Amino acid sequence: MSEKEIMQSSIDAILEGNEGKALATAREAVDMGADLVAVLNDGFSEGIRQVGNLFERGEKFLPELIEAAMIMEKVSAIINEAILKDSSVGATKIGTMVIATVEGDVHDIGKGIVISLIKTQGVNVIDLGRDVGTEAIIEGALEHEAGIIGTSALLTSTLNGQKKLEEELRIRGLRNRFKTIVGGAPVTQKFADKIGADAYAEDAAEAVVRVLELLGKSN
Amino acid sequence: MKKIFSRMGDGSALWLSEDExxxxxxxxxxxxxxxxxxxxLSDDELERLFEICAAPQKVVSVEPGQEVVHSFDAGTLKFPLRGGVPVDRLGTVMAHERAFCSDTFEVGHSDYSFKPVKAIIAEERQSMEQIQLNATIPVYYGAMPNLGLYTKPDGPIDNWSELLPMGKVQEAREAQEEACEMAIQDIFFVAEAMHEAGSDGINFDTVGASGDADFLASLLAVEKLKKAIPEIHIEMGMAGEFVLGMHGGLKYNDTRLAGLYCHKQLELAEKAGVDIFGPVINTKSNKSVPWNIARSCTFVKACSEISKIPIHPNAGMGVGGVPVTSTAPVDAISRASVALIEIGKADGL
Known part of the structure; x- marks a missing residue:
């Protein structure tokens, strides 16, 4: 395969949920000395982003999303191992993020999807769980030395948890230490701006893009 | 340039030019x-929607004679629980019948799911009987299939929301299939008992909230109920505009359930024996109310065009073009209601 075909095959394999094809494509990319970072970012990761978009439209389903994320993990392992051999830098995680559903809110299906997709991009994502108080979120972020704090709220009545986090970070003089991203059904860009969050994502696919931007890793 | 007052889907005020x-x-x-x-929607329909959305009045309405009937979900929960008004369920029904002129009403338990009602069925039957003795309007008994209640820690089945992130896809699918079987038994038990207690109908609310298995359980329960009690009246209100594929492979009458949009959901509900179908179109909070209303009308119209049963689209907090706010603004909900009736050709709300 040419590098262009490798790229297309990477995207297709993830979209089809074809593990055999994905692993074979990754190995061929390694063997032929392709630009592995590009194969990972513009090939396989692009496939994951497209799966996320199709999921959001109801054209792909949760098990398929999970399977795609699992294939992505295996592919990343092959490519990262090859990059490690050739590079003194190595395939380290590009950043750490903690994520939680705010206090009073037990919804976590969306959060789980966001975690699965962001992990595929090489981000170390720590799930703090659901119904998590502001204090516990901040302690979690400090403990894991996170660069990003992500919060989700599905109810209009729990939106205040995201505002409270911003306020508490300011009070404790920690606001500049973390980037914050908010999401959830009632959350809007306007609300994110109002409370002072660094980013807002409407869905899981957009969350990936925004997190990479916050880490300064966007294409 | 003249600006038209409107709202965003999160309820905040917005002023739009005619072009916008x-x-x-x-x-x-x-x-x-x-x-x-x-x-x-056609150009004519969009023009009528423009008139509805741009009307200077705070509250808009249909012309006399064009009114439609109302059915409810979470009926007896809204006044005492959400509104904080200290009134019991009988009082809530009476207030809706005699003060608000409701066409129908719905009684539900505060847990509002079929599974927990099983244990208190005798009390629920007694309440329904007393309400029926006082009310003239048709009163439904309503609850959600709520498959999530069958999973740990609320139930005996492994939790697929935990299994899926661990990559245990097969185990998650099997857990949903098991929950589906349990839910069918519980729904049948409660619906049959409440029907015998005098309920004028059974309302399946928020169907599909736990995904495609939730929808399948509801369809199979309706089928079973209609076979056992042909005269039982069933309304089915959905949870979202498309069926979330938590399982992804479940089928009803050879149709895969995951990803089905409103008009396809309706076809299966009809086959199962549902008497009134309530499509749900989710409001996008970061788009304007007119954008959401046009979108809702398009989906509802697609249902009305093919339906053989009455369509009662959900028009309330966060659905049907109504903003995602705790209390729906009257300007937005009246516009959404008129649009769903005139353009969506809804039979009721």
């Missing part, structure tokens, strides 16, 4: 048409 309003209506219907693979 027309543009929002057009892109709203196009989004529905694209996602649902259905036809967009």
């Amino acid at each position: 309003l027309r543009q929002d209506l057009r892109t709203g219907t196009e989004d529905a048409a694209d996602r649902g693979k259905i036809g967009p």
Whole structure:
């Protein structure tokens, strides 16, 4: 395969949920000395982003999303191992993020999807769980030395948890230490701006893009 | 330039120019048409929607004679629980019948799911009987299939929301299939008992909230109920505009349930024996109310065009073009209601 075909095959394999094809494509990319970072970012990761978009439209389903994320993990392992051999830098995680559903809110299906997709991009994502108080979120972020704090709220009545986090970070003089991203059904860009969050994502696919931007890793 | 008062889907105020309003209506219907693979609204329909959205009055309405009936979900929960009004369920029903002129009403337990009602069925039957002795309007008994209640820690089945992130896809699918079987038994038990207690109908609310297995359990329970009690009246209100594929492989009458949009959900509900179908179109909080109304009308119209049973689209907090706010603004909910009736051709709300 040419590098262009490798790229297309990477995207297709993830979209089809074809593990055999994905692993074979990754190995061929390694063997032929392709630009592995590009194969990972513009090939396989692009496939994951497209799966996320199709999921959001109801054209792909949760098990398929999970399977795609699992294939992505295996592919990343092959490519990262090859990059490690050739590079003194190595395939380290590009950043750490903690994520939680705010206090009073037990919804976590969306959060789980966001975690699965962001992990595929090489981000170390720590799930703090659901119904998590502001204090516990901040302690979690400090403990894991996170660069990003992500919060989700599905109810209009729990939106205040995201505002409270911003306020508490300011009070404790920690606001500049973390980037914050908010999401959830009632959350809007306007609300994110109002409370002072660094980013807002409407869905899981957009969350990936925004997190990479916050880490300064966007294409 | 003249600006028209409107709102965003999160309820915040918004002022649009005529061009911006027309543009929002057009892109709203196009989004529905694209996602649902259905036809967009016509130019005439968009023009009528423009008139409804741009009307200077705070509250708009249909012309006399064009009114439609109302059915409810979470009926007896809204006054005492959400509104904080200290009144019991009988008082809530009476207030709706005699003060608000409701056409029908729905009684539900505060847990509002079929599974927990099983244990208190005798008390629920007694309440229903007393309400029926006082009310003239048809009173339904309603609850949610709520498959999540069958999973640990609330139930005996492994939790698929925990299994899926661990990559245990097969185990998650089997857990959903098991929960589906349990839910069918519980729904049948409660619905049959409440029917015998005098309920005028059974309302299946928020169907599909736990995904495609939730929808399948509801369809199979309706089928079973209709076979056992042909005269039982069933309304089915959905949880979302498309069925979330938590399982992804479940089928009813050879149709895969995951990803089905409103008009396809309706076809299966009809086959199962549902008497009134309530499509749900989710409001996007970061788009304008006119955008959301045009989108909702497009989906509802697609249902009305093929339905053999009455369509009662959900028009309330966060659905049917109504903003995602704790209390729906009257300007927005009246516009959404008129639009769903006139353009969506809804039989009720």
